[in-house]
Amino acid sequence: MPITTKQLIQWKQEGRLIVALTAWDYVIAKLLDAAGVDLILVGDSMSVILGYKNTLPLTLDEIIHHAKAVQRGVSKALLVVDLPFLTYQESTQQAINSAGRVLKETGAQAVKLEGAYPFLVETITRLVQAGIPVMGHVGLTPQSIHHIGLCQQGRTEADGDRILQEALTLEKAGVFSIVLEHIPSSLGSKITQKLSIPTFSIGAGKDCDGYILVTSDILGLSEKQPPFAKVYTNLRQLITKAIEEYVMEAREGRL
Template identity: 65%
Template sequence: MALTIQHLISWKQQGRSIITLTAWDYAIAQLLDTAGVDIILVGDSLGMVALGYETTLPLTLDAMLHHAAAVRRGVKRALIVCDLPFLSYQESISQAINTAGRVLKETGVQAVKLEGGHPQAIETVSRLSAIGIPVMGHIGLTPQSVHLLGYRQQGQTPMDAERIITEAIALENAGAFAIVLEHIPSFLAAQITAKLAIPTIGIGAGPNCDGQVLVTADLLGLSEKQPPFAKSYVNLRHIITEAVGEFSWEVREGKFPQS
């Protein structure tokens, strides 16, 4: 059974945690879907983990469409959400509609995600939702604003915390079906989660969100560097390096292939 936004809303009401991971290609997406992940996010983090950029900013819309379509082909059950890349939606409402429309039409994903809770972002969410494009919000640490905010925790002062709460409520009122809360204090994430009827998905925001998301490369131990709030469940960098080393040794020694 393919999951829908209505499932997520129902799960929040039931207290059932929502599992979210990122994917950037067919193989990873298929594995995540088979494992029972609820939301597969084609995050712009793929610019770093799959394409080798230092930030998410260089990722183009064409590259995102390419990867999102590959992910979609690997998924039968999970709800797929695709990030809108930097400067593919911020110039105008018209640009945002065109970009989000292309993402849904050309890739087959079911929803888009955009960063920010400022007035322009709220208007964008409202307009997209009004024409039937589901939108996930993203506030707190927003990686597309790295040159302005850095990667430090957000919402540490009472003023900043109140601003983030206000942004979350505004996003819900604008029609967002869920909100990612990234790298904010646990108490703040708990307050926001309690105030909203839509699910919150935490990353570095403590245990009191309605769900959790990690970058899959971090979870699998593929990343060179990890944020402080990530957890590796296996060290695939080590396993893959050992396997390649063993293969290389066997080839050099004439042990593979066997005659």
Template identity: 65%
Template sequence: MPTVRQLLQYKPNGKQIVALTAWDFAIAQILDEAGVDLILVGDSLAMVTLGYENTLPLTLDEIIHHAKAVKRGVKHALIVVDLPFLSYQTSTEVAIGSAGKILKETGAQAVKLEGGHPAMVATVARLVEIGIPVMGHIGLTPQSVHQLGYRQQGQSETDRERLIASAVALEAAGAFAIVLEHIPADLAKSISQKLSIPTIGIGAGADCDGQVLVTADLLGLTQRQPPFAKAYVNLRATIAQAVQDYSAEVKEGRG
């Protein structure tokens, strides 16, 4: 199982980080056996598993419930768990309580939170100070959907400078890696080159230090595929066909 410290050595050694999301035992076990480096119990489970319209309704207890199941299926990969909306933004003390609860109850090795400079930097620094590894997340931050929407971030010069400043500040605060979501590829490359910690891209081009996808998107299970997410198989159609074949056999007395 790679530790946070070992993951930090991927970048200087030129090794790409392979990351995917998981939400239950079966998916986690498959990803782990396939050799994924990092498994993220992302708040995308709000939509993928629980049927919410966005990530905002997800609670701390819900993500902990799923993270426990994921942990049971993992023997090798590093597990990182998202801090849900309003489980960390209101104060550093609240963030410590939420992050500590996740690590104590799930057995995960790290947490991830959204946002950069200046709002989240002090929170990241304090979490790291007390021994909680933190992965940052900037660019398109889904918990800010009502403010930012789902459009690509970092298109104006002001936004580019803000994102670069956030990445640098998060590294200085002690984040061990940063997710760069849905930003221009040249900006992601610039950020990656400025940092000594790894960047993990999702819709941010090929020049990050690793890539992450929502596994349901990779498998073609979602109805609304993000424009930057490649489906490697259409399991939605495969499963539907299998169910139809089974149903036909049962109805015809062959099941």
């Protein structure tokens, strides 16, 4: 049976850790699903595989295109899709339209939005009321790169308190889970203890309810490696070697 948002909340109550990864195509999605990943995120981190320098240029059409391919490879995992930059910030109606397109066209079960400023919280409340499950995201929010950069957030007491309050506000607005990105582990632990919904750590320590990383990072495909992402294999090196061998054999007529 496919995993649901309610099941994730139940797992938190049971103390069962939740595993999540990102996917950008059918092949990777099918492998993740078969390996037992609980939640698959079609994140705007796919900007990297499209050759963008950051997540900002990604369009709604682009992420929908990839999410449709990912969905075809998923049979059990909960599928969540990021709403790209400026596809939900202009108005609540814009956010509903964007999220509605994602669910209708991709078959995903939920969307993820970054931040917790007052207007966005109101928007999330409306999305949830409209029957659209929402995953929250606080701490380092990559769509705010030109405002906060890519450094760890919540290092001061004041910033830590702000992020905690943001997480509590998102829970009250109705999100079913929250991604905590690149914050001190002590803060990740504190937020997790305060919330009744699952938290996902991406550089937020080991005491969250689940873990999420970018798949290209753990496979060694990324050009720049985040400080919090363990590399489990170096596919970049393996693929390069295999292609070089093919090129050599092809040029020597040994195929």
